[in-house]
Amino acid sequence: xxxxxxxxxxxxxxxxxxxxxxxxxxxxxxxxxxxxxxxxxxxxxxxxxxxxxxxxxxxxxxxxxxxxxxxxxxxxxxxxxxxxxxxxxxxxxxxxxxxxxxxxxxxxxxxxxxxxxxxxxxxxxxxxxxxxxxxxxxxxxxxxxxxxxxxxxxxxxxxxxxxxxxxxxxxxxxxxxxxxxxxxxxxxxxxxxxxxxxxxxxxxxxxxxxxxxxxxxxxxxxxxxxxxxxxxxxxxxxxxxxxxxxxxxxxxxxxxxxxxxxxxxxxxxxxxxxxxxxxxxxxxxxxxxxxxxxxxxxxxxxxxxxxxxxxxxxxxxxxxxxxxxxxxxxxxxxxxxxxxxxxxxxxxxxxxxxxxxxxxxxxxxxxxxxxxxxxxxxxxxxxx
Numbered sequence: 001x002x003x004x005x006x007x008x009x010x011x012x013x014x015x016x017x018x019x020x021x022x023x024x025x026x027x028x029x030x031x032x033x034x035x036x037x038x039x040x041x042x043x044x045x046x047x048x049x050x051x052x053x054x055x056x057x058x059x060x061x062x063x064x065x066x067x068x069x070x071x072x073x074x075x076x077x078x079x080x081x082x083x084x085x086x087x088x089x090x091x092x093x094x095x096x097x098x099x100x101x102x103x104x105x106x107x108x109x110x111x112x113x114x115x116x117x118x119x120x121x122x123x124x125x126x127x128x129x130x131x132x133x134x135x136x137x138x139x140x141x142x143x144x145x146x147x148x149x150x151x152x153x154x155x156x157x158x159x160x161x162x163x164x165x166x167x168x169x170x171x172x173x174x175x176x177x178x179x180x181x182x183x184x185x186x187x188x189x190x191x192x193x194x195x196x197x198x199x200x201x202x203x204x205x206x207x208x209x210x211x212x213x214x215x216x217x218x219x220x221x222x223x224x225x226x227x228x229x230x231x232x233x234x235x236x237x238x239x240x241x242x243x244x245x246x247x248x249x250x251x252x253x254x255x256x257x258x259x260x261x262x263x264x265x266x267x268x269x270x271x272x273x274x275x276x277x278x279x280x281x282x283x284x285x286x287x288x289x290x291x292x293x294x295x296x297x298x299x300x301x302x303x304x305x306x307x308x309x310x311x312x313x314x315x316x317x318x319x320x321x322x323x324x325x326x327x328x329x330x331x332x333x334x335x336x337x338x339x340x341x342x343x344x345x346x347x348x349x350x351x352x353x354x355x356x357x358x359x360x361x362x363x364x365x366x367x368x369x370x371x372x373x374x375x376x377x378x379x380x381x382x383x384x
Contacts, residue, residue, distance in 0.1 A: 029211025082366015172322025254372030
């Protein structure tokens with residue numbers, strides 16, 4: 001079903017400025033970002049009656065967030081499907097708000113993964129009993145298997161993976177908030193330590209702290225809260241498996257389903273989309289997403305990126321903040337993809353701003369391409 005109207009509005013979006021200090025808890029980073037977006041929209045905690053969050057720290061993250069902020073929500077949702085959770089929360093918020101379950105929603109996340117020594121998941125609720133005994137290191141082994149299979153089937157080369165990392169770094173250099181200020185060469189990537197064959201150090205995301213929040217409501221109410229909302233036109237989500245050993249195909253992902261559905265619902269093609277915000281936990285993840293989202297045929301993503309088209313000025317703006325590879329990756333990346341899309345669509349990207357950006361595609365993944373969620377966002381003037 002196509003949608004003729006936006007299903008949700010993002011009124012404000014922000015990261016937590018204190019994330020890099022190492023002095024704040026995950027809950028405090030959520031609260032800091034939440035306070036910023038509420039102040040930006042001119043509303044108080046008493047105006048917020050819907051909460052969404054996911055966490056590897058808090059057993060009940062929305063309860064923890066509500067406690068810290070002093071909010072008593074009418075609707076609360078802590079759906080967790082990995083790093084894509086926050087993109088899925090856009091769709092869940094649209095459903096709840098449009099059903100009258102709440103009016104103004106807060107989506108928030110916080111993590112101190114770097115301060116905690118880089119542990120990927122602080123509180124894994126279930127053991128990977130079919131995999132860990134055989135030496136699997138979550139999640140990098142899965143992406144190593146994915147890259148190896150892609151190379152075997154399609155002739156993908158380490159140089160192709162490296163180009164994704166190089167492009168991300170070029171975008172990060174344009175981002176004043178990024179700590180990564182030195183360009184990467186092909187040799188830098190290929191000569192960096194092998195972490196999990198065939199993935200080198202720079203094929204892997206950063207390990208950082210981070211916090212972020214989004215304030216969402218109906219498109220009608222948004223116009224009373226800001227002159228420049230960003231509209232959500234569609235969201236599609238899916239998941240295929242829980243374990244790496246049960247992946248149906250190491251060279252495909254749920255993006256093949258969710259991308260098609262989200263674009264159909266929003267009635268867009270790739271010609272309409274100005275920026276792409278793809279969950280780049282590892283370089284191979286980006287290559288698979290480019291194929292599954294329909295930007296190039298299956299197996300051809302390596303040659304597709306080789307000419308530098310993902311770099312600034314290359315014609316296909318992907319992860320304009322620097323992404324998880326070169327800007328920020330605090331365990332779950334999804335909310336930061338949305339924040340960067342929001343930044344681009346509000347024309348506030350500074351040196352990295354994509355000219356005349358009106359429509360953005362955000363795609364989050366969870367685990368090793370186990371869950372996938374695609375959202376189509378538009379600026380306040382696009383189609384309105």
